[in-house]
Amino acid sequence: MTATDLTRLGIAEALDGLARGAFSARELATAHLEAMAAARNLNAYITETPEQALAMADASDARRAKGEALPLDGIPVAVKDLFCTKGVLTTAGSRILENFVPPYESTVTAKLWAAGAVMLVKTNMDEFAMGSSNLTSYYGPVVSPWRAKDDPRPRVPGGSSGGSAAAVAAAIAMGSLGTDTGGSIRQPASFSGIVGLKPTYGRCSRWGAVAFASSLDQAGPFARSVRDAALLLRAIAGFDPQDSTSVDCPVPDYAAGLDGDVRGLRIGVPAEYRPAELPEDIAALWDQGIAWLRDAGAEIVDISLPHTTCALPAYYIIAPAEASSNLARYDGVRYGLRVPADELTEMYEATRGAGFGAEVRRRVLIGTYVLSAGYYDAYYNKARRVRALIARDFAQAFQRVDAILTPTAPSDAFPLDAPTDDPIRMYLNDVFTVPASMAGLPGISVPAGLSRAGLPLGLQVLGRPFDEPTVLQVAQALERAAGFDPLGALAPALAPAK
Amino acid sequence: MSLDKDMVRRIAHLARIRVADDELEPVARDLERILGFVEQLNAVDTEGVEPMTSAVAMTLRQRPDVVTDGDRREEVLANAPDRAGAFFAVPTVVE
Numbered sequence: 001m002t003a004t005d006l007t008r009l010g011i012a013e014a015l016d017g018l019a020r021g022a023f024s025a026r027e028l029a030t031a032h033l034e035a036m037a038a039a040r041n042l043n044a045y046i047t048e049t050p051e052q053a054l055a056m057a058d059a060s061d062a063r064r065a066k067g068e069a070l071p072l073d074g075i076p077v078a079v080k081d082l083f084c085t086k087g088v089l090t091t092a093g094s095r096i097l098e099n100f101v102p103p104y105e106s107t108v109t110a111k112l113w114a115a116g117a118v119m120l121v122k123t124n125m126d127e128f129a130m131g132s133s134n135l136t137s138y139y140g141p142v143v144s145p146w147r148a149k150d151d152p153r154p155r156v157p158g159g160s161s162g163g164s165a166a167a168v169a170a171a172i173a174m175g176s177l178g179t180d181t182g183g184s185i186r187q188p189a190s191f192s193g194i195v196g197l198k199p200t201y202g203r204c205s206r207w208g209a210v211a212f213a214s215s216l217d218q219a220g221p222f223a224r225s226v227r228d229a230a231l232l233l234r235a236i237a238g239f240d241p242q243d244s245t246s247v248d249c250p251v252p253d254y255a256a257g258l259d260g261d262v263r264g265l266r267i268g269v270p271a272e273y274r275p276a277e278l279p280e281d282i283a284a285l286w287d288q289g290i291a292w293l294r295d296a297g298a299e300i301v302d303i304s305l306p307h308t309t310c311a312l313p314a315y316y317i318i319a320p321a322e323a324s325s326n327l328a329r330y331d332g333v334r335y336g337l338r339v340p341a342d343e344l345t346e347m348y349e350a351t352r353g354a355g356f357g358a359e360v361r362r363r364v365l366i367g368t369y370v371l372s373a374g375y376y377d378a379y380y381n382k383a384r385r386v387r388a389l390i391a392r393d394f395a396q397a398f399q400r401v402d403a404i405l406t407p408t409a410p411s412d413a414f415p416l417d418a419p420t421d422d423p424i425r426m427y428l429n430d431v432f433t434v435p436a437s438m439a440g441l442p443g444i445s446v447p448a449g450l451s452r453a454g455l456p457l458g459l460q461v462l463g464r465p466f467d468e469p470t471v472l473q474v475a476q477a478l479e480r481a482a483g484f485d486p487l488g489a490l491a492p493a494l495a496p497a498k
Numbered sequence: 499m500s501l502d503k504d505m506v507r508r509i510a511h512l513a514r515i516r517v518a519d520d521e522l523e524p525v526a527r528d529l530e531r532i533l534g535f536v537e538q539l540n541a542v543d544t545e546g547v548e549p550m551t552s553a554v555a556m557t558l559r560q561r562p563d564v565v566t567d568g569d570r571r572e573e574v575l576a577n578a579p580d581r582a583g584a585f586f587a588v589p590t591v592v593e
Contacts (some may be wrong), residue, residue: 099577335579349514353517362525364513384551387550
C-alpha cells in the first residue's frame with residue numbers, strides 16, 4: 001500500500017490491516033506524518049508531535065507483536081489544542097496560554113492513549129473555543145481543504161474545532177478530538193464534509209479540557225464514517241471521578257450494534273428549524289434526508305420545539321457568563337502570559353488586555369455585565385429559565401419520537417474573508433446546534449450532500465440523553481443513503497490540472 | 499439598551515481587562531448589539547419556571563473528603579511567569 005492509500009483508510013479498515021499484518025503502526029504513523037507535513041498550508045496545527053507519534057506507534061507495534069493489541073492500537077489521531085497534554089504545549093488558541101505546558105494529561109486524551117491511539121498533532125482552534133469559523137485563533141485561521149466549484153477563495157473549516165475537522169477532511173488524521181459547547185464539533189463537521197459527534201453532557205469527562213462554559217462543554221470525535229466515530233466515542237466515554245458532572249453509567253460498545261437499521265424508529269422533524277430564510281439547497285437536503293429515512297423504514301413525525309428561537313439568545317447570556325467566571329483564572333500569576341506592571345491590579349488588566357483576542361474579550365465583558373449586581377436576575381436567571389423551557393420542549397418531543405432530524409448549519413462554509421464586523425451574524429451559524437447543547441443532548445452531524453456552490457452540507461441527528469446508540473444508528477442510515485465521499489476535498493488534486 | 503464609554507470602562511475593570519480609550523466606543527457598540535439580540539428573551543413567558551441548573555438530571559455527587567493528590571510543588575510552579583523560591587511572585591501588594 002502506498003502512503004496515500006494508508007491515509008485514506010478508515011479506522012475500522014486500518015485496524016483490520018494492522019491485525020492482518022498488512023502494515024505496521026509505524027508505517028501508518030509515518031504516512032500520516034508525511035501527509036501532515038505536506039498540508040501545513042492549511043494552518044490546521046498549533047503543535048506537531050512527530051516524535052511522540054513514532055514512539056507511540058512503535059509501542060503499539062510491540063504490543064501487537066505480543067498479542068496484546070488494544071481497541072484503537074496504532075490509529076493516528078489529532079487533538080484539539082483545548083485538551084491538556086502532558087509535556088506538550090496547550091494553548092487553547094490563545095496568546096494568554098502561548099507558553100503553557102501542562103504537567104498533566106486530560107482524561108479523554110489519556111483514555112485515547114490507553115486505547116492505543118497515536119498522537120500526531122495538537123490542532124488549531126478558535127480562541128478558547130469561542131467562534132464558528134476558526135478566525136478568532138491567535139495562531140491565524142485554518143483553511144478548509146474544500147473549495148467551491150466556481151470560486152477559488154479559501155474557505156473556513158467551521159469552528160471552533162476547525163483544525164481537528166480540517167485534519168480529518170484532508171486525510172492528515174484518521175480521527176480527531178474536538179469539543180462542542182454550542183456546535184463546535186457539529187458545525188465544522190458539516191462545513192468539512194465529515195462526521196462529528198457531540199455526546200450527551202456528562203458522557204465524556206471534562207477534566208483537563210480548558211473550560212469555556214462548564215454547563216455546556218463536551219468532548220467528542222470527528223471521523224470520516226459513523227462507525228469510526230462510534231469506535232472513538234467508546235474509547236473516550238466513561239465515568240471520571242475528577243469531573244463532578246461526569247455521569248456514572250455503562251459505556252456501550254457503540255460500533256458492535258451498528259447496522260443502520262432504522263425500521264420502526266420514529267424520527268421527529270421540527271417545524272421551527274425551517275425559517276423562511278433557510279437556503280433552498282439546505283431545505284432540499286433536509287427533505288432528502290427525511291425521504292431517505294422513510295425509505296429505510298422509519299416513521300416520520302412532525303413535531304414542534306416552540307422555544308427554538310430563544311436558544312441562541314439564551315446561550316449568549318449563559319455561555320459568556322460561565323466563560324467570564326472560567327477565564328478569571330488567567331491572571332498572569334501561575335501560568336501563561338504575564339505583562340509586567342508595577343501594581344497587581346494593573347498587571348492583571350495589562351495581562352488580560354494583551355492576552356485575550358477581541359471575541360474572547362467581548363464575551364468575558366458580556367458575561368461580566370450579565371452577572372453584575374442589578375442585572376443577574378434580568379439576564380442570567382432569565383436565560384436559565386428559558387433554558388429550562390428549551391429542555392422541556394425536547395423532553396416532550398422525545399415522548400413521541402426516538403430521534404430528531406434537522407440541518408446542522410444554516411449555511412455552507414463561507415470564505416475566509418467574509419465580513420466579521422457583526423458578531424451576531426457569526427453567532428447565527430450555531431442556530432441549529434445550540435438548542436441541543438442547552439438541553440445537554442447528544443447530536444451528530446453526518447455529511448449528506450453538496451451545496452449549490454459545491455461545498456459539503458451536513459444533517460444533524462439529535463437523541464435522548466445517553467441514547468448515542470440510536471443517534472449513531474440513524475446517522476448510519478443517512479450515511480448509507482447519501483453515499484457522500486468525506487475525502488471529496490482531495491479529489492480535484494488527483495485529477496489532471498486543466 | 500445603550501452603553502456609554504464609562505459603563506464599558508466599569509465592566510472592563512470588573513473583568514480586569516484593559517481596554518484602550520480609543521476602543522471603548524467600538525466595544526460599547528458590539529456589546530450593545532449583543533445585549534439588543536438577547537433582549538428578545540423578555541418576550542418569553544417564564545412565569546413559574548425554575549432556572550435550569552444542570553444540563554442533565556443529576557444531583558451533584560459528593561466525593562470522600564480525602565487527600566488524593568499532592569506533593570507536586572515543582573510541577574505546580576513549572577509554568578510560573580515569575581517565582582521566588584517555592585512561591586509565585588507578583589508585584590508588591592503591601593509595602
